[in-house]
Amino acid sequence: MHARCSVCGEPAVARVEYARKWLCGAHFAGYVEGKVLGALERYRLVERGWRVLAAVSGGADSAAMLGVLAKASVALGFRLAAVHVDLGIEGFSEASRRAVEELCGSLGVPFAVVSLPEVAGVGLPELARRARRPVCSVCGAVKRYLVNVAAAEAGADVVALGHHADDLLAYAVKNFLFQRLPELAKLGPKTESTGGLVGRVRPLYEVYKSEASLYARLSGLPFTEERCPYSPNRSVEGEVRAFLDSVEARRPGFKISLARGLARNAGLWGQGPRSPPRACRVCGAPSEGELCSFCRLTLKALGRPMGDVAREKVREAV
Numbered sequence: 001m002h003a004r005c006s007v008c009g010e011p012a013v014a015r016v017e018y019a020r021k022w023l024c025g026a027h028f029a030g031y032v033e034g035k036v037l038g039a040l041e042r043y044r045l046v047e048r049g050w051r052v053l054a055a056v057s058g059g060a061d062s063a064a065m066l067g068v069l070a071k072a073s074v075a076l077g078f079r080l081a082a083v084h085v086d087l088g089i090e091g092f093s094e095a096s097r098r099a100v101e102e103l104c105g106s107l108g109v110p111f112a113v114v115s116l117p118e119v120a121g122v123g124l125p126e127l128a129r130r131a132r133r134p135v136c137s138v139c140g141a142v143k144r145y146l147v148n149v150a151a152a153e154a155g156a157d158v159v160a161l162g163h164h165a166d167d168l169l170a171y172a173v174k175n176f177l178f179q180r181l182p183e184l185a186k187l188g189p190k191t192e193s194t195g196g197l198v199g200r201v202r203p204l205y206e207v208y209k210s211e212a213s214l215y216a217r218l219s220g221l222p223f224t225e226e227r228c229p230y231s232p233n234r235s236v237e238g239e240v241r242a243f244l245d246s247v248e249a250r251r252p253g254f255k256i257s258l259a260r261g262l263a264r265n266a267g268l269w270g271q272g273p274r275s276p277p278r279a280c281r282v283c284g285a286p287s288e289g290e291l292c293s294f295c296r297l298t299l300k301a302l303g304r305p306m307g308d309v310a311r312e313k314v315r316e317a318v
């Protein structure tokens, strides 16, 4: 016998173990949307009249986030736009960009693409090679910088990130194990805007990865399944994720309890992102020293700090 939706009796497509429910496609989508709306309200992530800029990668997670936010923007009265950073990684970046264009087109969400090769003249792998730094660490820094500049230039009140509970918890537990405790302070559902840093919110804070993927698929949202060629095959985060999943399988809802605990206590571990005291002399971005991290990176890799060029290109794009 096939399982039936606990709400309407139609054939079920998903079992939500921690809620003890079988759900059909429509009720599963409504369930995920309800979870996100609940998080937006519980954690006060957005306010009526705000401009929300969603950072979208082209993958299933950010597609799910944008799909739910597009619906929520009508109900909660905020304005939604999207930004995508094209990293210039052969094959992967083209597929990601195409997916974002289709996604935003199908949802009617205005979007901008900020291209690293246009900003810096080289793609991410070459930038990292010349800077002699790991690709993923340069990637994080570049995306953070360009999304923040895009948000500031677009006059956004907040940036929405597609991190789901599995991402956040694996990262939090890893950092706890290594005792990098101040990192935990950055992992709550939101960080406030300070100085030149636009605040960030995580609407999928209590949504599991499997739920985000299934939501994107069932809602027919365009996304790419292409994997970044630099994503590590074996990582500590991967091991932690497998451990958390094994506990979740025996104790359904365990990960939600952890996410809520982290949301309550993230602030105890430090300040979270704060506005650095100075403005970069090249691009004006918040900076610890004379140059911001992006200008230092590009100076080392390319012989010239590129923050001013980046700001100009981003201004044209948004």
Ligand code: SF4
Residues within 6 Å of the ligand: 135, 136, 137, 139, 140, 228, 229, 230, 231, 232
């Ligand atoms: Fe960036 Fe790819 Fe590394 Fe992810 S795996 S951080 S997209 S370089």
Ligand code: ZN
Residues within 6 Å of the ligand: 005, 006, 007, 008, 009, 010, 023, 024, 025, 026, 027
């Ligand atoms: Zn149903």
Ligand code: ZN
Residues within 6 Å of the ligand: 280, 281, 282, 283, 284, 285, 291, 292, 293, 294, 295, 296, 307, 308
């Ligand atoms: Zn700078």
